[in-house]
Amino acid sequence: AGISPFLDPGPRTRPNSLALAHVSRDSIQPVYLQDASGTVDGYAEGAVINTRFGSFPHSTLLDKPWGSQIRASIVDTGSRGRKRKLDSSADGEASNNGAGSPTSEVTTTKDLRTAPSGFIHILPPTPEIWTTSLPHRTQVVYTPDYSYILHRIRARPGMKIIEAGAGSGSFTHASARAVYNGSPKHAHDAKGKVFSFEFNQDRYQKMRKEIEDHRLEGIVDITHRDVYKDGFLVHGESPEAECVFLDLPAPWKALPHLSRRKPTPSELSTGELDTLNTTESGWKSPLRADRTAHICTFSPCIEQVTKTIDVMRRLGWMEIEMVEVAHRRIIVSRERVGLNLPPGERGMNQTAANVEEAVGKLKEIEGRFKKFHGQTHDADANMDEDDDDETANHNKHSNGNGNGKSKGTSLKNGTDDSLSVKPWMAGRLAHRTDPELKTHTSYLVFAVLPQEWTEAQEMAAFEMWPCGK
Ligand code: SAM
Incomplete structure (x- = not known):
């Protein structure tokens, strides 16, 4: 609990x-x-x-x-x-x-x-670390995409989000945190909610278990459902959502269920209308009536995008825009000297064993260097202890940042003419793009559906203005 x-x-x-x-x-x-x-x-x-x-x-x-x-x-x-x-x-x-x-x-x-x-x-x-470590059951949405998506669909504490399909739950965790309103103490009573839908039985079961294990039941409500066929009502009631995220192979097939009223034959073809098995009077929208709804669909192919936008237009969605998040990470590192590592294993890709070997060699060089110059004192009394850390699993500090060992030494114009310069501080600074950065590159389509605007509201608004009287 x-x-x-x-x-x-x-x-x-x-x-x-x-x-x-x-x-x-x-x-x-x-x-x-x-x-x-x-x-x-x-x-x-x-x-x-x-x-x-x-x-x-x-x-x-x-x-x-x-x-x-x-x-x-x-x-x-x-x-x-x-x-x-x-x-x-x-x-x-x-x-x-x-x-x-x-x-x-x-x-x-x-x-x-x-x-x-x-x-x-x-x-x-955290959702970010979970995304990098979760058991993959499907392609997932990565942090660069979901942080932007959550911002654009205006997911805030207390809001309600519809999400389909749940897949591996990467987006689910990020959206749960986004809508969590911080109080009261137990998530069960929290107002913000994620209504998640998944039609694959196995993935649905795993998601349910995960939500329970992560104590997110009060915030994430998962339903086993084919949303193309059966839409987004939960136990026959509207989730009253303000935000929607669709990571589905055919988002356009789910869109008709997100309308504020039953779509008409002038908006959708007979085939498209077939799945909507409710009458016009019995129609319940899963969206909150008095708020503008914000949607994002996530599709890897441009053909999916064009089909989605076509249906969005016909159903009254506005401000339609497509975005692709192209995220790059630039790695800055110092090219190491005295290491006989094959080129492919230099820099960030060095294995722990390589680093261990490399640090050993460098210590040996440093020892010879000091002996030659008659140096007796060690500027870094605790260097040995730190080096133990280096030789363990934290190769990134030893080869990536290049800043962990500066300890008062300086490198003059990239040369090692100073006696206090550690051998591993020498070498040219280089930068490159991280080839291993994981982003599921997809096209993001954003749109808004204006709030419901009845004739009564029109009149009320009209009467509020002095010129209307
Ligand atoms: N966004 C998820 C994440 O970040 O982990 C990944 C979603 S995965 C790419 C797409 C999911 O949609 C799959 O798990 C699939 O089973 C589900 N799906 C496909 N068609 C569906 C439908 N008609 N109704 C509900 N879920 C569906």
Whole structure:
């Protein structure tokens, strides 16, 4: 119970709650932290995250301030004189911490002892990190797109959003946070809401479970539905939505259901009208009547865009505009000297092993350099400790930023003529575009449907103006 960790993670990690283990730049693993009581035979280190940088019993991850660095454990369970029991179902490989946490395992003492030592950071769940670590069931909407979409469809605290299809839930999590109004304390009573629709049975079930596990039930309402056929009412009632996001193969087939009144034969062809099985008098719009509705459709092909816009026009949607978000990340790095790495493995792509080897070489060069110049003191007393960090999983600091080790040294015009210059500070600054940046490039079509405007409202507005009298 309690509020979703996506909405309010609190200051520290908690048992039975989702956390994201940041293993390396390319690896973030979702994990439901378990306390000792939830583990096999009550052994404190029963549930363990195993990574190539070492093993991390959940007991070492609990009650830590978010963002903490956690060192890998060397656990001596043998000294208890009892042999650790393995999960019999999968010979020690089965996850014992629930869905969505594929990396937590019951492990053997031997595994822990032989694991290389490194560290991870334990991060609070956010929609952005979830998007990069979630189990993919479909193509997903990535942060550069959904941040822009949520802004354009005016998703704000307290608003109601219709979303279809739910897919892997990437957009769902971002929109849940956008409409959450921060109070009251339990998300169940929150006013803002995401009405999500998915017609694939398996994905629908997984989404339901995820929403429950992430304690988003009060904000996200998921319905198993083919929206082309059956529209967007929930239990026969209108969600009263102000914002709509359609990530569907054929958004134009869902649009007729979003009208304020039943579309007429002058607006839609017979085929298009076929799916609307309500009478005009029985028609309920899923949109809030007294507000302008904002929509975004997300389609990879221009043919889908033209069909969508054609139907939008006929149904009275206005201010139709298409946008493509082209996001690039520029990586600035220093070209390393003295490294015999193949070109493809230089810069940001260096593996931890390469970095370890490289730092070793650099230390050797530095030692020779100092010896040659008769230097006896070490300017960086804690450099060794820091370098241990470098040699573990955090290769990005050692090759990406180029700013983590400056410590009072300076590089004059790119040359290393100063005695205080560290060898790894030498080298030309270079920049390039990150080729691994994940964005699902699609065309975004935005439009608005003006609020309902009855004759009575027209009269009332007319009478408000002095010239109308
Ligand atoms: N936006 C999602 C995300 O960020 O994770 C990804 C959506 S995925 C690309 C499209 C989803 O729409 C699929 O899961 C598919 O099953 C669902 N879908 C397709 N046609 C549908 C329909 N007629 N009604 C409801 N869902 C539908």
